[in-house]
Amino acid sequence: MAIEDRFLDHLPAALRDRVRRGVPLRDLTTLRVGGPAALVCPADNPEQARQFHEAARTSGLPLFTLGGGSNVLADDRGFDGVILHLAGRACDVRGDRVTVSAGLGLDDLVALTLGEGLTGLEFASGIPGTVGGALAGNAGCYGHEVGEFLREAVILTPDGELRRVGPEAFGFRYRGTALRDEGAILLEAVLQLGRGDLGPAAAERAAHLADRLAKHPVTEPSAGSWFRNLEALEPGGRRRAAGELLDQVGAKAMREGDAAVYPKHANIIVNLGQAGSDDVRRLATRMQAAVRDRFGVELQPEVRGLGPGRSLT
Ligand SMILES: Cc1cc2nc3c(=O)[nH]c(=O)nc-3n(C[C@H](O)[C@H](O)[C@H](O)COP(=O)(O)OP(=O)(O)OC[C@H]3O[C@@H](n4cnc5c(N)ncnc54)[C@H](O)[C@@H]3O)c2cc1C
Known part of the structure; x- marks a missing residue:
C-alpha cells in the first residue's frame, strides 16, 4: 500500500474526505512558488489537527504546518508529505482577553479587536498570514512583537499531545520561538489586550496600512523581508535593517529569471510571474554574497524553506 494510502487509512472517514492530494504549493503561498504537496489536510479545530498529526506520525510521513504561507519558499519539486493547514478562524472576546484560533488572519484579528474596543495589536496592521504563523515566528x-500579548495557548507537542501552556513555553525571540524550533504547533491562543484610547489606535492602524501600501509589494507575490535584520551594535539598541545594506550594494537592480528584488524595498523578493524556486534561491544567494563581499556580514534568511521529503524549516 502506498504511504499516502496508509495515512488516509489512519483517519476517521469524515476527515479522510477533507484531504486534498497533489495541491500546488504555489496556490498556498504568497510568493506563488512551489510544486505539489502530496496531501493537504485542513483542520478546523485542535482535535482534527491532532488526528491528522497522529496519522502522519503513524504512517511515517513528514508534516509541515502552514498558516497563510506568507513566510515560506516552497520548492518546485513539491513536498512528499502532509501539509497541516490550520483553517479554524474562531475568535471569542471576554473583557480584555481574546481567545483565537491559529488560522484566523492576523490583520482580521487586529480589525476585529479594535472593533470590540480593544487596543494593543494596531502595530501589526497589514502583516499578512495567520495568528498561528505570527505567534510561532x-x-x-x-x-512591537506579537509575543508580548500572549497569555496562554493550546499547542500540539511533537509527540502528538494537546497541551495548554503559558507564554514561557514559547521562548519568544526576534522573529522566532523555541516552540516552533522544537516542532510544536500552536492551535489556539489567549491574548491580553488593553482598553486604551481607540482614536489614536485607529489612526495608528490607518498610518501603518498606508505605509505598507507605499513601501511593500501589496499586489505582487512576495514572502516579505527575505533576510533578518542585523543585531543591534549596543545592548538595547535598534537592529540595523538588512535592507539598508542591500540597498547600498545595488540589490534593487538584481533579478534572476522572474524573481526580482522589489524596486521600493531592497530586502523583498517578488515573483514577476513564472519564478521558480531555483530562481528565487539564486537571487537570494547573490544578494547575500554582495553584502558579504562589501560589508563582511552574513545575512540570515527569515523566510522558511519547504522541500521534498522533509520540511526545511
Ligand atoms: C508583504 C509582506 C509583508 C510582511 N511584513 C511583515 C512584518 O512587518 N513583520 C513580520 O514579522 N513579518 C512580515 N511578513 C512575513 C509574514 O507575513 C509573517 O512572518 C507571518 O506572521 C507569517 O504567518 P503565516 O501564517 O503566513 O505563516 P506561514 O508562512 O504559513 O508559516 C511560517 C512558518 O511558521 C510555521 N507555522 C505556521 N503556523 C504555525 C502554527 N500554528 N504553529 C507552529 N508553526 C507554525 C510554518 O511551519 C513555517 O515554518 C510579511 C510578509 C509579506 C508577504
Whole structure:
C-alpha cells in the first residue's frame, strides 16, 4: 500500500474526505512558488489537527504546518508529505482577553479587536498570514512583537499531545520561538489586550496600512523581508535593517529569471510571474554574497524553506 494510502487509512472517514492530494504549493503561498504537496489536510479545530498529526506520525510521513504561507519558499519539486493547514478562524472576546484560533488572519484579528474596543495589536496592521504563523515566528514591526500579548495557548507537542501552556513555553525571540524550533504547533491562543484610547489606535492602524501600501509589494507575490535584520551594535539598541545594506550594494537592480528584488524595498523578493524556486534561491544567494563581499556580514534568511521529503524549516 502506498504511504499516502496508509495515512488516509489512519483517519476517521469524515476527515479522510477533507484531504486534498497533489495541491500546488504555489496556490498556498504568497510568493506563488512551489510544486505539489502530496496531501493537504485542513483542520478546523485542535482535535482534527491532532488526528491528522497522529496519522502522519503513524504512517511515517513528514508534516509541515502552514498558516497563510506568507513566510515560506516552497520548492518546485513539491513536498512528499502532509501539509497541516490550520483553517479554524474562531475568535471569542471576554473583557480584555481574546481567545483565537491559529488560522484566523492576523490583520482580521487586529480589525476585529479594535472593533470590540480593544487596543494593543494596531502595530501589526497589514502583516499578512495567520495568528498561528505570527505567534510561532514572533512576527513584529514598528517596535512591537506579537509575543508580548500572549497569555496562554493550546499547542500540539511533537509527540502528538494537546497541551495548554503559558507564554514561557514559547521562548519568544526576534522573529522566532523555541516552540516552533522544537516542532510544536500552536492551535489556539489567549491574548491580553488593553482598553486604551481607540482614536489614536485607529489612526495608528490607518498610518501603518498606508505605509505598507507605499513601501511593500501589496499586489505582487512576495514572502516579505527575505533576510533578518542585523543585531543591534549596543545592548538595547535598534537592529540595523538588512535592507539598508542591500540597498547600498545595488540589490534593487538584481533579478534572476522572474524573481526580482522589489524596486521600493531592497530586502523583498517578488515573483514577476513564472519564478521558480531555483530562481528565487539564486537571487537570494547573490544578494547575500554582495553584502558579504562589501560589508563582511552574513545575512540570515527569515523566510522558511519547504522541500521534498522533509520540511526545511
Ligand atoms: C508583504 C509582506 C509583508 C510582511 N511584513 C511583515 C512584518 O512587518 N513583520 C513580520 O514579522 N513579518 C512580515 N511578513 C512575513 C509574514 O507575513 C509573517 O512572518 C507571518 O506572521 C507569517 O504567518 P503565516 O501564517 O503566513 O505563516 P506561514 O508562512 O504559513 O508559516 C511560517 C512558518 O511558521 C510555521 N507555522 C505556521 N503556523 C504555525 C502554527 N500554528 N504553529 C507552529 N508553526 C507554525 C510554518 O511551519 C513555517 O515554518 C510579511 C510578509 C509579506 C508577504
